[in-house]
Amino acid sequence: MNNIFNYNSATESESMSKTLNFIIFTTLFLLLSSFSVSANSWEDISKKAKGQTVYWNAWGGSEEINSYISWVGTRVKEDYGVTLKHVKLASTADAVSRVLAEKAAGRTTNGSVDLIWINGENFAKMKENGLLFGPFTDNLPNFKLVDFSGKPTTLLDFNLPVEGYEAPWGMAKFNFVFDSARVSETPKSIPELLQWSKRHPGRFTYPHVTDFLGSTFIMQALIELTANPEVLNRSVKSEVEFSKVTAPLWSYLNQLHPLLWRSGNSFPSSSSVQQQMLNDSELDIALSFNPSATSAAIANGSLTESARTFVLKKGTIGNTHFVGIPFNSGSSEGAMIVANFLMSPEAQMEKQNPDIWGDSTVLSITKLSAQQQQKFKALPLGVATLPPEKLGPTQPNPHPDWKNQLSTEWQRRYGQ
């Protein structure tokens, strides 16, 4: 699959020289960037940012998120004189492709994207192709408030070191949504989910693997089913390893698929569609990547009032979502202002409120003032949200390599 792209099939000597280049380059870069950090004090950045317009390219499929972003716009205008424009995307790839086209055309300044909501593979690919500005997070005062030890995914995005090229602004954790009016007992593990499906054929499914939640589900199943899940934290070593590690997953899915909605012959195209199907009673159990999203959806009417959530006993995958700045942004200072504001206690608190959005904070509560801690604790939990102690352990997202190969293999097996 990959070997046709010559940059992936470097010979060993090439990769040696590449490593050497990398070391030299990184050293140079670190030297230079330490300069840039000292040269760009926060005051300088704020001064330059004033009057800039920041075009933030972010998924625009949710009313709640859109109104939160527009609130952020009002606040950064008030405090920093930065104008924020939300470019609503149907797919983040549209913005990545725009930055790519600009790079192809040699546009190194004044690019059309100033800030982009990314994580995981989009981040990996943008970083790999030199499409990101940075490192910049050390310049941001609020970055210090982030809970690095309790939330290690703020530094390791899908096991890839972030290295200051994107700023964290929210936490996600895989969970299941069910309609308590129809489901009395919820499965506690991936094998139990199969048992449940045997008793209730056609009432569960997961989104197509091209959707992030669909691929997260198969990774979740893999973590629980494979003998040695630690190998998932690094890249895939060989085809033999891949087939050995993933064998239990395929035999599980082979049993599960006939019991899914439409016997696994068709899959919802996205997690949003799946949520709609739960509301339409076509499903009893659906998936979510935000523990408070269900409460928020009930509050705004898009899910039935009897919807509730559950997690798995051994834990579920959690990750962090970030904002990055494209290499050619003409308003990188303004973008940093926005990124910094997103990590502020005020913005994080607003975001975590389930009546607004219900997206968990990236901050370490203990690093905040007593008053701020109080306010965070006073936030409502939401009717369908599990309290933190019941959310179970958080498992890291496997390396993007696994996700890519899993997704290709899934499409080969079930995508036809």
Place this chain on the structure above:
Amino acid sequence: MRLLPAFPFLTQLLFLLPIAAGLFGVLLPALGYLPDLGGDKFHFEVFRQLLEHPALPHAVWLTLFSGIAATFISLSLAIFLATMLSRTSLSGNKNNRMASLFVIVRRGLIPLIAVPHAAMALGLAFLVAPSGWLVRWFSFLLMGWETPPEWVTVQDPFGLSLILGLVLKETPYLLLMILAALPQIRAQEYIRIGQSLGYGNLRSWLKLVLPQVYPLIRLPVFAVLAFSLSVVDVALILGPSTPPTLSVLILRWIDNPDLSFRFLASAGAVLLLLLTLGALLFWRVSEWLLLQKWRNWLSNGKRGNRNEAQKLAALSGLLLLGTAFLSVLGLAFWSLSLRWPYPYVLPQRWTSRNWERHWTSIQETSFTTLELGVIAVLIALILVVGCLENEQWRRVSFSFRSQWLLYLPLLIPQATFLLGIQILAVRLEMDGTFLLLVWSHLLFVLPYIFLTLADPWRNLDTRFPQIGQCLGASPLRVLFRIKLPLLLKPLLVAAAVGFAVSVSQYLPTLFAGGGRFATLTTEAVSYAAGADRRVIGVYGFLQALFPWIALLLALAIPRWRFRNRATLL
């Protein structure tokens, strides 16, 4: 007059540049060349990879089947309806109840052109889904199902719901094209002759009118075929997902965060282009074969009149209209609902919140949509009229080649084609400007306007302008005092169609506008990604409203203007 030759030149330049850029933007990566992603050598490896892709054979089959079937059904229905709905038939119809039924179908169907494909598809999906509106009513009135039945309706593996969605949209378009072409061939007189020779209405139509009208609507039919083969949004909503149609497969590859999938996407786009050309050729050959087969039938002299045909046409027209109407109505209800779970047949809680919440954004995006559409349509009208005038005065017909050039944007899958244009725009330092945005819309607006206007223009009785000239009027005066007034109706209909096309553009607006310009459609499509029917209802409804108003104006103005000249209508 001296400036006339500039028009085709200008139009071609306007098209040649971006199309060449777009084609190169697809071809080079398809051949492995895209230096920014590490591809710096030409090879056919990508095509080999494409052809070996496990989902490909089925996707190709599905694309061809759904595209050709949708076009064939739409065309047959449109012809069938036209035989009954054209004024010629109405005036001769003695059965009054039937006649008024046809008037309803005719009045109702035409505005459907204005409803954007995506909005119609979403509405249809809600209507026919196993948990959809129809099942909810059925369950409420008769069955009392607690959970929806396990039927496979939307996203069925054969793409039947996809075909239905396309037919709902394309039949009214083709019908309008047929009805607009009828006066040029003086269909009414032929029908009268046919009837006086003892042929029934339907037979006169099929034997006398159809052979003349079909060549006039061939290009619109081709446009429908090409569109049906490469459509993305409708296929995403109504088509199957494992595997999807080729266009959706390409979109998935473009959307893949692994940027190296762009190579595969480009190769896929080239394949889709080849498939489209192949399908057009297939269609043309089939036309010829059918003609050979039916040539005898045309002149066999058999008479007869069948009333069942009329009833069938009325029934199919009403079914089509009803389905489309309920689809749009469902969306309108969603836009006013706060909570509407299964099995409620009406929203559990009503609200005006969806509209209030979006009011500011609605105002801004409506203005941009309107501004963009009006400017693009005006420029396109000037260029098209200029080209047509040039063709008539200098007696050079717009060559076959350049006409194909004009239609290329409609034949090439948008997503990959636009990447090349984007690179060109960035190089010209034009990206994200209003000018480029208008230009990108022109690429799609202009062909449709040309398509709609060319035949009425060419078929205008040449004696009118000749008389004008004989009386000493300059060509410009002839244009403004004779041609434009005579062609007011097709002109306005073309403008309305062009406006509808502009309103519905998503990818061009996003790519050329650099995300700087939000229109009703960019809003609607980004909300469609969130699958929240309530918001989709709001924007889908507005998206339909603007072109609808434009079309109503296009039909009402000539009616008012020619209130004393009934035969001009």
